[in-house]
Amino acid sequence: MNLTQSVKSIQDDSNTHVRDWMLMLWRDKFAFVGAVFLSVVVFFAVVGPSVLPDSALDMNLMARNAPPFDLKQGWLYILGSDNLGRSLLARLIVGARYTMMIAASAVLLGLMVGTVFGVISGYAGGRVGNIILRSADVIMSFPSLLLALIVLFVLSPQVSNVVLVLALSRMPIYLRTCRAEVLEIRERQFVTAARAMGASHTRMVFLHILPNALPTLMTLATLEFAAVMLAESSLSFLGLGVQAPAVTWGLMVADGRGYLATAWWVSFWPGLAISMTAISANLLANWLRTVMDPAQRWRLEGRKKS
Amino acid sequence: MTDRCFPDNGPVARGNTRITTQGRADFVGHYFRQRTIHSAISLFGLVIIVFFLARLTGNPMDLLLPVDTPQSVRDEFSARHGFDRPLIVQFGQYLSDLVRLDMGNSLRDGQPALEHVLAAFPVTLMLSFWAMLLSLTIAVVTGSIAAWQPGGIFDRIASLISFLGASIPDFWLAIVGVLVFAVMFRVLPTSGTGTPWHWVLPVSVLFVRPCGVLTQVVRSSMIAALAASYTKTARARGVKSRTVIFGHALRNAMLPIITVAGDQAAGMINGAVIAETVFGFPGIGKLLIDSILFRDFAVIQAAVMLTALAIFVLNIGIDLLYAILDPRVRHG
C-alpha cells in the first residue's frame, strides 16, 4: 500500500457513518443506558426550567424538609422538599442547567487551552516545550482549594469564576496527555513522510496530528466531565464553590449535609443525580475508548474475533 | 498516556538505541538529575505564585481579631507582623528566612509553621498509603480477572461497581458512612485517630474513587496485554493460564497502571482534605483548609511547599520506575 492509500485508509476509519455508531452504542448496553440518561439530563437542563411553573421554586417554611413519595402537595413535591420548603424536583431541574453548564464549560475550556499548549509543547519541543511542561507541573501541584479561594474571593463568587477554577486546575491533565499523544504521533511513519513531502507545520498539526490525538482527548474529556462535577460538589461542600442564590447539584448536596440524619432526601437526590451522571459519562467514555481503538472495536461491530 | 512514555531528551526519543547496561545507568542518572533540576525550578515558581496570590485574599488580621476590634488595633497588629510593608519587601524577607529553613510562625498559635506541617504530613501519608495499597490490590486483582473474559458476567459486574465507585461524591460517602456504621450499627468509632479501627472509615472513603478508576485502567491495559502477540505465544506453548495472566501480561501492563496510580496518589495527598475534615484527622489537607480560611500565610506556604515536594519526589520516582520497566529501554 503506498503512502497516500495508507493515509486515506486511516482517514476513512474515522468517517464511519452515524448509523454504524448508533449500532455500536446499542451493542454496549451499559453505555447505551448511560447515553440515554445523559440525553435526558441535557434535555431537562435545556428545556426544564422554562417548563416549570413560576411558583416551582417558592419557599414554604411550613413544609420544610417534607419527605418524598408523598403526593399530598402535588407532583412537584414527589421528591420531597429542602430546608426552605422548596420542591427538590424543581431545584434538581434548575440545578441540572447550572451543573451541566459549569461542567461542560470547565471541560471545554480546559480541553482547548490544554490542547493548544500541549500541541505546542509536544510539537515544538526543546526549551519552549519544557517551560510549558514545567508550568503545567506547577499548576498541578498548586492546591485546588487555595486556587478556589483566591479566584473566588479576590474576584467574586460567580459561576464564571467557578468554571475558571475548575478549568485551570484540571488543564494540566489535558496538556500532558495531548503532549504525550503528539510526541507519539510525531514519530509515526506517515507523519515523517508527510514532513518529508514538505507539508507545512499548520497542515501537519491540523490534518495529521490532531485528528489522531482526538480519540484519546475525547475519552479524557468525557472522563473529566464526571471528575469536574465531583470537584465542583466538593468545592461547594467546603464553602468555596458556587454560592446561593445559584443552584447546582453540588451545592444542594452540601446544603443538605446537616440534615443527613433527619432528612436524608435533601442530599440524597442531588447526590444520586451527580453519581448517575458521572457513571453515564464514564460508561460513555469507556465505550468511546473501545470504538476509537481499532484493536478493540470488533467487539462492538458484531464481528467475530479475528 | 503521559509524557512518561517519552522522557525529555531521552535516548529513545532521540533515536540512539545502543543501550548497554552502563548506558542505562548513565541514562537513569542523567534523567534523575534533569528531573530534579526541573522540579526545583517548578517548586520555586510555585513558592512565588503561592506567596503573592495568597496575600491577595485579604489581611489575616481581619480574621484573627474579633469583629469589634478598632482599626487602630488592627493596624498595630498588622504592623507587628510586617503586613503593612510592600509585598516585594515581605517576599525578600521570606526568602532570606527560607534559606535558614525558617518558614515563619503560624499566626494562630505562634508555633513554627514547619512544625505544624511536619506533624500533619505523616497522618496524610499514612491515610494515602493504606488507601492506595487497598486500591491497587483490589484493582489489580479485580481488573485482571475481568480482563480474562471481557464482556463476561464478572467483567460487567466489576465494571459497574468500579464506575459506581469512581462517581460517588466523597463527602456524601463520609457522612453516610458515619451515620450508618458509627451511629446506626455502632460498629465503628465516629471519628478521631486513636485505634486502627478509627482508620477504617476514612481509608474506606479515600480508596473508593482511585480503586474504581484503577480497576478500569488495569482492565483495559490487561486486555491489551493479553491480546498481544507474546501472550498468544505463551499460551500456544501451553503455559498455564494463571501464570500467563500474572506473569507476563501484568508485568507488561504495569506501565500505564503505574502512571495512573501515581496520579491518583498525588491527587490523594491534596484530596484527603474531605476525609480529614469530616473525621477529624490532623492531616495536611485539614491543616491547609484551616490555614486558608484563616489566611495563615506561613502555614499555607509551608504546607503547599512540602506537598509539592512530596508530589515531585513521587513523580520522579515513578518516572524512574517507568524508565526501568519500559521494555524499550530494557531490551536495548
Add this chain to the structure above:
Amino acid sequence: MAIKRTSALLGSAAVIFGLMGTTAMAQSDDNAITVVTPLAYDNLDSCNSSADVGVVVRENVTEALTHLNPETGVPEPRLATSWEQTGPTVWRINLRKGVTFSDGEPFDASAVERSLERMFNPELDCLNRGKLFANIRLTPTVIDSHTIDISVENPQPLMPIFMSFLTIESPNTDFDSMTNTPVGTGPYVVSERGVSDPIVLERRDDYWGETPAVAKVTYLQRSESALRAAMVEVGEADIGLNIAIQDAINPETDMAYLNGETTRLRFTFEGPLADIRVRKAMNLAIDREMIRDGLFTESYRIATQMFLPRINGYNPDIEPWPYDPEQARALLEEARADGVDVDAEITLIARVNFYPNGLEAMEVMTAMWQEVGLNVNLQTMERAQWLRIVNKPFAEPRDTMVIQEQHDNNSGDATFTMHFRYHSTGQQSEFGDPRLDELIDAADVATGEERVSLFQEANAYSASEIVPDVMMYHMVDYMRVSTRLDFTPDEVSNSMLELSKIEFNENE
C-alpha cells in the same frame, strides 16, 4: 508469585487490625469527661481569654479578678475580694489571700501587676487588649502584697466589669511570647499540649476554692454538627457544643440556651435606604414569627435591641415590629411619590456559615422583601470580605446594602454595643445623629440609675426615630449533654464553660 504475595499482605493486615484495640469508648475513668467542639483552640494564652479560647481557659485554668453573675450581670468577687473607686480615675482593689498558681507561685499584687503589663505588651498579640482595652490603658500600682490600684486616663465607671476580663497568669509566664499551656490560679492545669494534640485539662489538688467534681477534661474538635451529636449519642463524648437545630432532637440530652448573641441586618444609608420610610417598610415586610417558627425554634426571641435584657441599658418598653406588608407597601408608595428611587437595587450581604440556618433566613427575607416590591438581591460573602464591608473605613462610594450581622454583648453594659454601632464615631456606624450622640456621650460618663435610663432613652430614640437596622432575634444554641452529667448551660456558656459547674449523675 504475585497472588501469594498479595494474599500474604492482606492476611497480615487483617491480623494487625484484629490484634490491636477495639472500638473506642468514652472514658469510663471516674470523673473524666470529653467535650467536643466545632472550633480549634489555637492559642490558649490567658491574655486571649475574652476570645473563643475562653471556653477552655476562663475560670478553669486562669481566673479573673471578678466574675459576672450570668443572670444579673453584676460583678461578684473572684480573685478580688472587694474594690472601690478611690478617685475619679483610680480604683483600689483588695486581692484574695491564700491563693497559689498551679506552678507554686503565690498569687499577689505583683503577679497582678505583671499580668496586666503583659497584656499591654506591644510584642504580644493579646486579643484581650485588642478587643476591650484598645483605647483604655490600665496602669497598675502595687500598694502592698494584696492590694493594688488600677488607674486610667478617663473615668471608667465600668471598672468592675472590666475586671472580669482580667485573667491573671503566673509570673513565670514568658513576658515576650505567647504560651499554649497557660498557668493560672484556676482548679485545672493544662496537661502537655503538642502541636496537634487534643487539649487536656486535669484537676489540681491545691485549688483555693471548692474542689470540682470533674477530674479530667479532653477537648476534641469536630467540624460537623451531626458528628458532634453522634459522638455524645454513642458515648464517645459527654458534651457536644453548638449542635445544629436539626440535630438537637433528643429532649433528654439537648438543651437550648440563649447564647448572648443578637442578630440584625444593618442598613447603609445610601440610595433608597436614606429615606426612613423605606427603612420602616423593610422592617414591616418581615414576618419574624414565621421565620422563627419555620427556620429556628421557639426558644429564639424576637429582638428589639442589640443586647439581652440582663444588660445594663436594656429598654423593656420597646415593641417589636409587627408584620404588616400592606403598611410597608403604602410607605414605599409614599416614598416613591416623593421621588425616592424605591426600585433601585438593594444588595443583601450574607455571610457564609454565620449561624445555623443563617443563609436560609437571608433567602427567606429576600423573598419577603421582593413580595412588597423591593428590588433586593442576595450576595454571599466569606468572612474576610464581609469584614471589609462592615468596618470603617468604608470603601467609597458606599453601596446600597443590607448587611447581615451578629453581636454578643456579654460584658454587662450597653456601652460596648451602643458606641460601636450607633454613635457617629462608631467603627460600625452608618450614620450620625447629633441627638443620639449626645445621649450616648452622656450615658457613657454617668453611673447607676442615671446611666441606665440614659441608655434606655438612646435605645428608644434609635429604634423609633432612626431605624438603622432590621432587628432579628436573640439567638439560641444547643448543647448536647450526656445523661451521665448534670449540667445546664447558661447565657455565657459560649464564652465560658465553667467545669466546676458540672456534676455527675449518681445513677449512671
